[in-house]
Amino acid sequence: MNTMHQPLSLTELQALLSHVFSTAAFGEWALLLGCLLLAALVCLVLGRTTLRRPRSVLFGDRVIDGALFPLLALALAFSARRLLPALGVAPALFKLALPLLVSLAVIRLIARVLAAAWPNSMGIKALERLGSWLVWIVAVLWVTGLLPVIMDELDDIGWKFGNVHLTLRNLIEGGSTAALVLVVALWISSAIEAQLLRRESLDLSMRKIAANAIRALLLFIGLLFALSAAGIDLTALGVLGGALGVGLGFGLQKLAANYVSGFVILAERSLRIGDMVKVDGFEGRVTDIKTRYTVIRSLGGKEAIVPNEILITQRVENSSLGDPRVLLSTLVQVDYDCDVDSVMKSLAEELVAVPRVLSDPGPSVQLSRFADNGLELTVYFWIMDPENGSGGVRSDVNLAIWRTLKRLGVDIPYPQQVQHPPKSASGSPENPAVQ
Secondary structure, X not given: OOHHHOOOOHHHHHHHHHHHOOHHHHHHHHHHHHHHHHHHHHHHHHHHHOOOOOOEOOOEOOOOOOOHHXXXXXXXXXXXXXXXXXXXXOXXXXXXXXXXHHHHHHHHHHHHHHHHHOOOOXXXXXXXXXXXXHHHHHHHHHHHOHHHHHHHHHHOOEEEEOOEEEEHHHHHHHHHHHHHHHHHHHHHHHHHHHHHHOOOOOOHHHHHHHHHHHHHHHHHHHHHHHHHHOOOOHHHHHXXXXXXXXXXXXXXXXXXXXXXXXXXXXXXXOOOOOOEEEEOOEEEEEEEEOOOEEEEEOOOOOEEEEEHHHHHHOOEEEOOOOOOOEEEEEEEEEOOOOOHHHHHHHHHHHHOOOOOEOOOOOOEEEEEEEOOOOEEEEEEEEEOOHHXXXXXXXXXXXXXXXXXXXXXXXXXXXXXOEEOOOEOOOOOEOOOEEO
8 A cells, every 4th residue: 555645654754854853864855845935826827817706615715715725736746756766766745745735725625615605604604613623633634653552442342223223433434424525515516606696697586596506416426425434324314304394384385385485486587686676665676586585675784684585475666677767756845826737837847857767658647636825746757777876866867856846936835824913902803913
């Protein structure tokens, strides 16, 4: 067996360390440093010439902190180690460097995949740190030769379930293999999801449903491979599936309904990312559609997480489902003595110049009613961007109305009240005061 795959005994480790830090190992140090520098140079060149997406698994945030650097360094170091015996040099330093590079590659891969799949998650960051410590501990135990001894002891601790005998060693090895399989499946699904979301030719909702379906399928396939690698008989999943069906029918029916509703929403495109909606009195813009819930952000910055089942079973007002244009209105009163036809025409013409007000269909002015103090006019106008709010454009329209009425010399009537003073001593009323 190749010595790279065999752990070292304590005596061999002491002799190896004394040789590594001697002048005889200078050539190995130079070769290992050259491998690391070449791997870093290749990463930097590829990082500059490749269109990198945020939270890239291979390149990371700063090119050198991705998974590509330790993988390239590991490949170069392994190739260099294979060449050392032909050069008459005993590979001492590389016996220590290769396990450390393998550990670094595993840590970087797991950390970057989890960060890409669940960004800004504190739980994932804690899981990354825990995984890093476990990988480094395993690497140290392997190099020092303690790992086989510990695994042999764990092999003596076991349980028997019917005809199946499980040991603690089987569970650890199977769990490690299952974790790596799931990380690879998650990496592939994240890469496919990123490619789908960048395709502008497809509708964003269809891209989301395709990405969610592919991720669920790959994770399911990865879970099956992980269970098989862990030594679990997959035929037992039939009983588990029946129990899961009963659980979904009782305790998990709401959760299942939300997931099914999410796929229905994405497939029917009744709600799309960017739509202005109003749900249960909360109005805002749809910013994301998950398989379980939908995120709606109001114009004031508040975000509502709405379960998808509510969007299916309750009334939802969508301002931009078939047509993004929204009709708004405002009221104004003018004096009874004005030329109302001329005022209505002038107002409609002036409002076309207001920013965000559409010219097709253009503004319109209608005589709503004969109020106590004047003629009440209702001004209607259309906008194309309801996601930017209606307060600003309504204010601009009101200012334009006020300027137009002031230019035409039309007064906005004030409320008037007639007060009758009490009668004088002679019985005749005093002059009434008009306010």
